[in-house]
Amino acid sequence: MSDSSQKALAEMHWQYDLLGSIEVGIVVINRDFTVEMWNQFMENHSGKLPSSVVGKSLFDVFPEVDKTWLLRKAQPVFDLRTPAFLIWEQRPYLFKFTTNRPITSSSDFMYQNVTIFPLATLGDKIEKICIMVYDVTDQALGQINIERLNGELEEMSRIDGLTRLFNRRYWQETFEREFKRAKRYDETCTVLMLDIDHFKKVNDTYGHQAGDKVIQALADVIRDTIRETDSAGRYGGEEFAILLPDTDAASVGYVAERLRKAAEKKQVKHEDHKIDFTISVGAAQYHERHQTALAWLEHADQALYQAKENGRNQAVIQTD
Numbered sequence: 001m002s003d004s005s006q007k008a009l010a011e012m013h014w015q016y017d018l019l020g021s022i023e024v025g026i027v028v029i030n031r032d033f034t035v036e037m038w039n040q041f042m043e044n045h046s047g048k049l050p051s052s053v054v055g056k057s058l059f060d061v062f063p064e065v066d067k068t069w070l071l072r073k074a075q076p077v078f079d080l081r082t083p084a085f086l087i088w089e090q091r092p093y094l095f096k097f098t099t100n101r102p103i104t105s106s107s108d109f110m111y112q113n114v115t116i117f118p119l120a121t122l123g124d125k126i127e128k129i130c131i132m133v134y135d136v137t138d139q140a141l142g143q144i145n146i147e148r149l150n151g152e153l154e155e156m157s158r159i160d161g162l163t164r165l166f167n168r169r170y171w172q173e174t175f176e177r178e179f180k181r182a183k184r185y186d187e188t189c190t191v192l193m194l195d196i197d198h199f200k201k202v203n204d205t206y207g208h209q210a211g212d213k214v215i216q217a218l219a220d221v222i223r224d225t226i227r228e229t230d231s232a233g234r235y236g237g238e239e240f241a242i243l244l245p246d247t248d249a250a251s252v253g254y255v256a257e258r259l260r261k262a263a264e265k266k267q268v269k270h271e272d273h274k275i276d277f278t279i280s281v282g283a284a285q286y287h288e289r290h291q292t293a294l295a296w297l298e299h300a301d302q303a304l305y306q307a308k309e310n311g312r313n314q315a316v317i318q319t320d
C-alpha cells in the first residue's frame with residue numbers, strides 16, 4: 001500500500017469510530033442487497049458481528065425483513081436518488097430487534113423509524129444506499145399510551161360506570177340525533193322508558209349494594225334483549241331509556257313484554273338473599289306532532305307513569 005493510501009486510511013479511522021459510537025443503526029448495501037457496512041448499533045441490537053453480516057445478502061441474514069417491501073422502497077433511491085422514509089406508525093420496525101429496556105418498556109420489540117438514502121460514488125453513480133435505523137420505542141410507546149388513555153376517556157364520557165350502558169348525557173345526544181332523523185325522513189321509531197318497581201324497598205330492605213346489583217341485573221336483561229341497532233342508556237338511578245329505530249309501537253309491545261318477563265324471571269343473589277324484582281315500561285312512537293325530542297320522551301314517560309298507576313309490572317305503549 002502506498003504511503004498516501006495508508007495515510008488516507010489512517011485519517012478515515014476516526015470516522016469508523018464515530019459511526020460505531022452513534023446511537024443510530026447504519027447499514028450500507030449495494031444493488032444486490034449485499035451488506036457492505038454494519039455499525040456497532042446494529043451489532044449490539046442484532047447480536048450479529050459485522051464479520052457474519054458483511055458480504056452477505058441482507059435477506060439471507062435477516063429472513064424476517066420483508067423483501068418485496070424493501071425492494072419497492074429501495075428502487076427509487078437507487079434509480080431516482082430520492083430518499084425513502086419509514087415511520088413506525090406505518091410499519092413498527094424493519095429489523096426485529098428486542099428492546100434493551102425489558103423492565104421499563106411494555107413492548108418486547110424495538111419500534112423504528114428508518115431512512116434510506118443514496119450514496120454517490122466519485123463518478124456520481126448510485127451503487128450503494130444507506131439504511132439508517134432510529135430507535136423510537138419510547139416515543140412510540142408514549143404515543144400509544146396517550147391514544148389508549150384518550151380512548152378510555154372517550155369511553156368514560158359515554159358509558160355509565162355501574163351498568164356499562166350509555167350514560168344519560170350520551171344517550172340524550174343519540175336520542176336528539178334520532179329525533180332529527182325521524183322528523184326529517186318521517187321515520188318509524190319508538191322510545192321506551194323503564195323503571196324498577198318499588199326499588200326504594202330493595203334498598204331499604206337489603207342495602208344500597210344489593211340495589212346496585214339489581215340495577216346491574218336489569219342492565220344485563222336489557223343488553224340480552226335489545227338489538228345491536230337499538231341504544232340503551234341509564235337515564236336516572238333505576239330508570240332506563242331505550243331507543244328502537246325502525247320499530248313501530250306494535251313491535252315495541254313485543255320487546256317491552258320480553259323485557260318485562262325477563263326482569264321478572266331474573267333473580268339477584270346478595271349475601272344469603274335471593275332478590276326478585278319487576279319493571280314497568282312506557283313507550284311512545286315518534287309522531288310529527290312531537291316538536292322536540294323532549295316532548296317525544298315525555299310522551300313515553302307519561303306511558304310509564306300510566307303503567308305504574310295501573311299496578312306496575314306491565315307495559316303501556318302510546319300509539320298516537
Ligand SMILES: Nc1nc2c(ncn2[C@@H]2O[C@H](COP(=O)(O)OP(=O)(O)OP(=O)(O)O)[C@@H](O)[C@H]2O)c(=O)[nH]1
Nearest residue numbers: 195196197198199200201203208211212237238308
Ligand atoms: N342502589 C341504588 N339505588 C339508587 C340509585 N339511584 C337511585 N337509587 C334509589 O332508587 C330509589 C327510587 O325510588 P322511587 O323513585 O321512590 O321509586 P320506586 O321505589 O322504584 O317506586 P316506583 O318507581 O313508584 O315503583 C331511591 O330510593 C333512590 O335512592 C343507585 O345508583 N343505586
